Each structure stands twice: as C-alpha cells, then as structure tokens.
Amino acid sequence: MVDKNIRVCCGMTCGVMGAGKIMRKIEAETGLKQGEKNDKIDLAYCTCTGNCHIAPSVMVNGNFIHEAKEETIMNEIEETAKQPKQETTISDATIDEILSNDFLNDV
Numbered sequence: 321m322v323d324k325n326i327r328v329c330c331g332m333t334c335g336v337m338g339a340g341k342i343m344r345k346i347e348a349e350t351g352l353k354q355g356e357k358n359d360k361i362d363l364a365y366c367t368c369t370g371n372c373h374i375a376p377s378v379m380v381n382g383n384f385i386h387e388a389k390e391e392t393i394m395n396e397i398e399e400t401a402k403q404p405k406q407e408t409t410i411s412d413a414t415i416d417e418i419l420s421n422d423f424l425n426d427v
C-alpha cells in the first residue's frame with residue numbers, strides 16, 4: 321500500500337486555474353508521470369471534486385488541498401498526508417478520458 325494517494329482534479333475549473341502546472345510540478349518532484357505509482361506514491365488525475373469555487377483542487381489520501389499553488393504544493397502534500405486517510409468516491413481520470421472530453425460541446 322502506498323503512503324500517498326495523490327489526485328489532481330482535471331475538471332474544467334481546475335484546468336483553467338492551473339491544475340496542469342501543479343501536476344507537472346508533482347511529476348518533476350516525484351519522478352512519476354500521471355497515472356504511475358511506486359511503493360510510496362500513486363499519482364493520477366481525478367474528476368471534479370466539487371470544490372470548483374476554491375480551485376485548483378488536489379486530494380491526498382482523500383483529504384483536500386484547496387487553491388493549490390505550484391510553489392507550495394509539495395509542502396502541502398506532505399502536511400496533508402499526515403491527516404487520517406478518508407474514503408472517497410471521486411473517480412480517477414485517465415489522460416485518454418481527459419483528451420476525449422470535448423468540453424466545448426457541453427456549452
């Protein structure tokens with residue numbers, strides 16, 4: 321079982337608010353790409369967490385980081401990982417699912 325289950329929201333609002341930059345920062349710091357895991361970290365995108373008003377949203381072991389910032393995300397992940405793990409029903413999202421979602425057709 322991994323220590324940190326990290327999910328970066330890839331919903332429209334979080335995307336606009338910089339979720340991609342946050343994911344790239346986490347990837348650079350962990351050496352993992354989204355969708356990969358090692359014995360300590362499981363890293364992926366997820367669907368909207370319902371926190372669009374305080375985007376970008378990142379989950380660590382089911383606990384939320386709101387208004388995540390590229391500059392501070394790694395410290396926030398470490399702090400959030402100290403909290404008790406929470407169950408979540410929020411789904412993972414693969415890059416194929418993200419790319420196949422034509423948001424403009426939803427408007």
Ligand code: FES
Pocket residue numbers: 329330331332333334335367368369370371372373375376377
């Ligand atoms: S789009 Fe990320 S919380 Fe809704």
